Amino acid sequence: MRKRIVYLFLVLGFLMPMASNVQGREVTYTATKQKDAVVYITKTGEKYHKEGCQYLKKSQIKTTKKEAVKNGYGACKL
Ligand SMILES: [Zn+2]
Incomplete structure (x- = not known):
């Protein structure tokens, strides 16, 4: 039983920073x-x-987006 809880914490500790990392990278990438x-x-x-x-x-x-906007194109909503 104890092992299982330790495992859970390990998994959480591993996943949490990864999740925030991915998010941060995504924002930079988009920018x-x-x-x-x-x-x-x-x-x-x-x-x-x-x-x-x-x-x-x-x-x-x-x-490019720049060109498209310049030529009067709007963003697709999909
Ligand atoms: Zn579209």
Whole structure:
């Protein structure tokens, strides 16, 4: 029984810092990425999309977020 509790604490102690680490890294990553993020626009749409968006199935033109915004594209809500 005691062993089990020790194990639980070990797991928690291991997972907690990892979880906060991942979060911190994610934020930094997004922040640096936003500068010149690659996004995709479509031939007919008025939105720019992230890679893998379902709207990109028909057509996808690679550009940067900066360019897309400059050309009047809005962010895809998906
Ligand atoms: Zn989209």
